[in-house]
Amino acid sequence: MAKFNLYKIAAGQKDTLVIKLKSVGLTNTGSKTIDGFTLDFYFSNKPDEIDIWWAHVYKDFFGGIELPKNQIYFSTLLVYNPSITYAISLGKSHFYLKTFCDLDFGLNLAERIIDESNLKIKNSKFYKSRKNKIITTYQDGSGIDFDSGESMHYIKAKTVDATVWGKTASFGHSAQFSIEMTPDELPGFVNNIEETLNQPTKIKLPKVVMVQDPQKAQGLDGILANALIPAGDGTSGVNVDDISLSGIDFIFSDHYQYSIYIRGARDSHTQKGELTIEKLREFIVDNSINLKEQIDFIKVKVHNELGRNFSKPIKEFLDFVDEKDRFCLIDGKWYQFNQSYIDFLRSEVDKIETVKMETVSETEEVDFNKRMANDGYINCDRVIDTIDKKYKVEHLDLYKDGALIFVKIGSPKKMNYNIDQAINVVKLLQNNQSRIKINDEAKKVNTICLWLIFDRRTPIEKLSDSRSLIFHMKLVDWKKTVLNAGYKPIVYISQRRENPEKTSPRKIN
Numbered sequence: 001m002a003k004f005n006l007y008k009i010a011a012g013q014k015d016t017l018v019i020k021l022k023s024v025g026l027t028n029t030g031s032k033t034i035d036g037f038t039l040d041f042y043f044s045n046k047p048d049e050i051d052i053w054w055a056h057v058y059k060d061f062f063g064g065i066e067l068p069k070n071q072i073y074f075s076t077l078l079v080y081n082p083s084i085t086y087a088i089s090l091g092k093s094h095f096y097l098k099t100f101c102d103l104d105f106g107l108n109l110a111e112r113i114i115d116e117s118n119l120k121i122k123n124s125k126f127y128k129s130r131k132n133k134i135i136t137t138y139q140d141g142s143g144i145d146f147d148s149g150e151s152m153h154y155i156k157a158k159t160v161d162a163t164v165w166g167k168t169a170s171f172g173h174s175a176q177f178s179i180e181m182t183p184d185e186l187p188g189f190v191n192n193i194e195e196t197l198n199q200p201t202k203i204k205l206p207k208v209v210m211v212q213d214p215q216k217a218q219g220l221d222g223i224l225a226n227a228l229i230p231a232g233d234g235t236s237g238v239n240v241d242d243i244s245l246s247g248i249d250f251i252f253s254d255h256y257q258y259s260i261y262i263r264g265a266r267d268s269h270t271q272k273g274e275l276t277i278e279k280l281r282e283f284i285v286d287n288s289i290n291l292k293e294q295i296d297f298i299k300v301k302v303h304n305e306l307g308r309n310f311s312k313p314i315k316e317f318l319d320f321v322d323e324k325d326r327f328c329l330i331d332g333k334w335y336q337f338n339q340s341y342i343d344f345l346r347s348e349v350d351k352i353e354t355v356k357m358e359t360v361s362e363t364e365e366v367d368f369n370k371r372m373a374n375d376g377y378i379n380c381d382r383v384i385d386t387i388d389k390k391y392k393v394e395h396l397d398l399y400k401d402g403a404l405i406f407v408k409i410g411s412p413k414k415m416n417y418n419i420d421q422a423i424n425v426v427k428l429l430q431n432n433q434s435r436i437k438i439n440d441e442a443k444k445v446n447t448i449c450l451w452l453i454f455d456r457r458t459p460i461e462k463l464s465d466s467r468s469l470i471f472h473m474k475l476v477d478w479k480k481t482v483l484n485a486g487y488k489p490i491v492y493i494s495q496r497r498e499n500p501e502k503t504s505p506r507k508i509n
Contacts, residue, residue, distance in 0.1 A: 001166075004186070005176040006193070007097045008105040009085040014078070017087070017100040018042075021076055024096060037187035040078040044091075047071045053257075079186050086190050088183075089174065095310070103173045103210060103333070109193065110155050110171035111201040117143045118158035120168060124151060144203070151337055152205045153330075160202070164192065206344050208328060208335035217334045223322055224315070224329060225291035228281065239319045240275050257303040260314070262287060264297070272303050275317060326469055345472040346464040352479050354463060357494040360453055365407045368453070369397050376400060378438060396425065399438055403447035409496060410455050412471035419474045422448060423481050430485040448482045450475075451492040460493060 009017060026042035033039075049069040059067060074091025087097050119142050144157075154172040159165035166179035181189060211217050227238050258275040260283045270283055280298075284291060289298065298314040316332035326337040362368040373379035378399040398405035404425065408418035426448055429436065436443050454460050463475060475491075482489035 001178050001180055002182075003176060003178050004181065004189075005089045005094070005174050006190075007087045007089060007094075007101040007174045008193075009078075009080075009087055009097075009100055010102045013100040014080060014085040017085075017097070018078075020096055020100070021093075026074075026076060026093075032184070034184055035187045037079055037081050037190070039183065039186065040080075041075065042078070043075045044073050047073050077183065077186075079190055084190070084194060086186075086193075088186070094174070098173055098331070101173055103331075106171035106173055106175045107152060107155070107205055107207055108197060109175050110157070110169075111203055111205055112196050112199055113159050113161070113165055113169070114155065114157040114171070114203070115160050116157075116203045119144050119155065120158070121154070121156040121170075122152060123154035123172075144205075151328075151341055152207045155205070204340035204343070206341035207338055208330065208341075209338050211327065211334040211336055220322065220327055220329075220334045221295055221315075222292050224318070224320055225295050227320060228277075228284070228291060238277060240277055240280075240317055258317075259301045259303070261299055261301065261311075262289070262294075262297055263299050269301070272301075275300065280314065342469070345469070345476060348476045348479075349463045349472045352463060352475060352489060352491055354491045354493055357451075357492050359495045359497045360409075361497065363409065363455075363496070365397060365409055368407060368409065372398055377405070380438060396436075398451070399436075399443060402444055403449045403490075404436070404445055405449040405451050405492075407451045407453070409453040412466045412468035415450075415452055416471060416474050418452075419450065419478045422450060423478055426481050426485050426487065429487075445487065447488045447490060449490050449492060450478070451494065453494040453496050455496045459495060463491065463493070 021042045025044050025047065027045055028040050029043045029045065030041045031039060049071055052068060052070055055062070055067045055069075072092060074093045076090065076093045076097065077088040079086045079088070087093075087101070089097055118140070121137050122144075144155075154170070156168060156170040158168050166177045168178065170176040175193075211220070224238065257272045259269045259272040260275075260280060261269040270279065273279075283289075284298075295315065296313060299311050300314055300317055301309060301311045303309050313332055315329065318329055318332075320329040322328070326341075328335050328337070360368060362371070369377075369379045380396040380399055396404055397407040404422075406418050406422045406425075408415045429445055436445055454466075460466065464472065466472070479489045
């Protein structure tokens with residue numbers, strides 16, 4: 001059974017791809033015409049000899065013999081007609097195909113042919129989360145599940161029809177199939193793919209779609225340039241990508257060494273070694289680079305023992321998410337999270353149990369908490385509570401009947417910090433027997449409550465009425481954390497008005 005790793009080449013890119021394949025040592029060694037398609041085979045018949053890094057490190061143990069070098073053969077089969085082009089990657093050619101392919105192809109096909117009840121592996125990126133990228137494996141018969149802020153980058157699953165697609169397939173930028181098929185049957189297989197891509201999706205994956213507007217992408221480059229400048233505490237929202245995807249292959253950054261240089265100025269190379277944000281910033285300062293105008297001039301050379309060294313723009317190595325809008329940088333290109341991603345979040349937010357409370361007049365939590373102390377709540381505001389005699393909790397607001405209550409008045413942006421505090425307290429409780437000491441008395445905890453008092457003119461009927469993407473993600477993350485810790489999550493919703501009667505909020509039936 002053969003494996004076929006197919007890339008769909010972007011419209012108008014075939015000729016440019018052929019030029020690239022020839023430039024890296026591939027030669028057209030054979031062609032066929034089948035059913036209106038041309039099949040061109042490009043092969044590295046004279047591969048370069050590549051230095052082996054460990055041979056130099058252990059050269060004293062080779063007994064004087066000549067140090068060995070690697071020869072890495074690789075190929076690409078192009079399958080095309082006047083309207084479409086596909087490429088089959090063999091060996092390391094995926095490194096070159098990725099630049100010319102339709103990056104959305106693999107997951108678009110997955111949405112139409114995978115069995116959503118039989119997931120094998122997934123790789124996801126997370127937006128505004130403590131997690132960044134995760135590779136998850138599943139037992140047989142596991143359905144697809146998603147977390148808050150998660151966008152799919154790669155998926156391996158059983159297919160809906162093993163006779164057509166093989167038993168399982170993998171999808172990323174490309175799609176890989178294990179199937180009884182000869183290369184001569186690829187034109188018919190490609191036609192099947194094209195017909196399937198024109199059919200409605202069977203499932204909706206939360207994922208990202210590429211930004212096509214050049215002006216928007218340029219504006220996002222400016223945001224990236226600003227983010228590369230560290231804050232006063234030395235932090236930045238930009239990281240070096242530890243894991244990237246090339247087709248359906250995972251590329252781990254620690255497998256290579258890197259040097260940074262300015263395009264057109266080869267003498268500007270840094271010493272080869274690990275690629276870090278600190279080294280990048282040092283290079284920017286040493287070379288007086290204006291990031292907003294010259295970010296595309298910064299290049300990285302990859303020192304590759306498995307083939308030729310190669311260079312790519314620095315943006316292809318960076319991991320960054322714009323906090324204001326739902327844009328992210330992946331492999332040097334800008335993407336936006338799709339509508340399925342947004343719909344999933346809103347659906348999950350509205351599954352959280354909520355209780356609508358009456359409006360309130362206070363503008364500060366401290367005044368609200370004081371008043372609630374007259375209605376059977378214990379006011380914990382400004383009180384340092386203790387978990388397991390050693391963990392101090394300074395951000396708990398109210399306690400009543402086993403419920404820890406975290407109060408915030410204002411906009412969703414202000415509430416985000418409150419949600420983070422609640423998550424941190426839950427994790428402390430989870431590790432310390434679900435008890436908290438308030439006013440020298442141990443209290444049992446069974447419920448974690450967010451009391452969110454919205455400062456807005458129009459009534460809020462449900463949590464998804466707020467249009468803050470980050471707020472939605474934090475709420476879903478909070479709910480999952482609370483449930484996993486064994487507690488009940490609940491949200492009280494109130495609205496602040498200017499001059500209501502100063503009575504305690506009640507449930508609205």
